[in-house]
Amino acid sequence: MKFFVDTAETDQIAELNALGMVDGVTTNPSLILKSGRDILEVTKEIAEMVDGPVSAEVVALNADEMIAEGRKLAAIAGNIAVKVPLTWDGLKACKVLSGEGHMVNVTLCFSANQALLAAKAGATFISPFIGRLDDINLDGMELIADIRTIYDNYGFETQILAASIRTVNHAFQAAHIGADVMTAPPAVIKKMAEHPLTDQGLKTFMADWEKTGQKIL
Numbered sequence: 415m416k417f418f419v420d421t422a423e424t425d426q427i428a429e430l431n432a433l434g435m436v437d438g439v440t441t442n443p444s445l446i447l448k449s450g451r452d453i454l455e456v457t458k459e460i461a462e463m464v465d466g467p468v469s470a471e472v473v474a475l476n477a478d479e480m481i482a483e484g485r486k487l488a489a490i491a492g493n494i495a496v497k498v499p500l501t502w503d504g505l506k507a508c509k510v511l512s513g514e515g516h517m518v519n520v521t522l523c524f525s526a527n528q529a530l531l532a533a534k535a536g537a538t539f540i541s542p543f544i545g546r547l548d549d550i551n552l553d554g555m556e557l558i559a560d561i562r563t564i565y566d567n568y569g570f571e572t573q574i575l576a577a578s579i580r581t582v583n584h585a586f587q588a589a590h591i592g593a594d595v596m597t598a599p600p601a602v603i604k605k606m607a608e609h610p611l612t613d614q615g616l617k618t619f620m621a622d623w624e625k626t627g628q629k630i631l
Contacts, residue, residue: 415588415589415593415594415595415596416437416438416466416594416595416596417430417435417436417437417438417595417596417597417598417603418436418437418438418439418440418466418467418469418575418595418596418597418598419435419436419438419439419440419597419598419599419600419603420439420440420441420445420577420579420597420598420599421439421441421445421449421599421600422441422445422446422448422449422451422456422460423448423449423600424456424459424460424463426600427439427460427463427464427600428463429600430600430603430604431463431464435603436464436466437466437595438464438466438467438468438469438495438595438597439460439464439466439467439468439469440468440469440497440519440541440575440577440597441456441457441460441468441469441470441471441497442469442471442497442521443471443473453470454490457470457487457490457491457494458490458491461490461491461493461494462491464493465493466493467493467494467495467517467519467538467539468491468493468494468495469494469495469496469497469519469521469539470487470490470494470495470496470497471496471497471498471521472484472487472496472497472498472507475501475503476503477503477504477506477507477510480498480503480504480506480507481507481510481511484496484498484507484511484516484518485511485514485516488511488516493517494516494517495516495517495518495519495538495539496511496516496517496518496519497518497519497520497521497541498511498518498519498520498521499520499521499522500520500521500522500523500524500528500531500532504520505520505531505532505535506535508520508532508535508536508537509535509536512535512536512537512538513536517538517539518536518537518538518539519537519538519539519540519541519575520532520535520537520539520540520541521541521543521577522541522543523540523541523542523543523557524542524543524546524547524557525557526557526560526561526564529542529557529560529561529564529565529572529574530564532572533565533568533570533571533572537572538572538573539572539573539574539575539595540561540572540573540574540575541575541576541577541597542554542557542558542561542574542575542576542577543577543578544557544558544576544577544578544579544580544584544588545578545579545580545584546578547578548580554578554584555584555587555588555591558574558576558587558588558591558593559591561574562574562591562592562593573594573595574592574593574594574595575593575594575595575596575597576588576593576595576596576597577596577597579596579597579598579599579602580602581602582602582605582606582608584596584598584602585598585602585603585606
């Protein structure tokens, strides 16, 4: 499974990238706002930091303006994936932009039917939102499984990008089902390394080591 980092904070991206934990980055207007940076400036900086796709989201609502914004964002760097919403206009923009050779991430997906349409429109990535479905008492992982089945049935090349990952269980379940990519905040990715038995084992080892009175350095 590929790991995309869901942030516009360049210091956090750099830390994870140094460990080989960054296969790409996703941003959105909310993350840009949180960073306090200019969208074009921060997107360019992130694209220069990582080798993989960097999703940059359009803010227009009609197809023509989405296409124009998408072209401007794609011109920032060769690894930009233009992010468009899963609306009818978004699908139109996806078809045009993907036809021009740009990577397109179709976001805000909440149903398998929407995912099927995005694949037909040539999406590079489809972003089903797990956590937001869980918020309204629906099972976000069922959606990931349904999309996986449909895409495999017909050989669609669109990659399933599990989004709105909020817990380490979300990360595990998405990988277990077979999502191609997950995008998660840095804190969730780092938390995947934690386990109480690891902590307890380390505590025991250190106590025993202290009793030996030895040093390695």
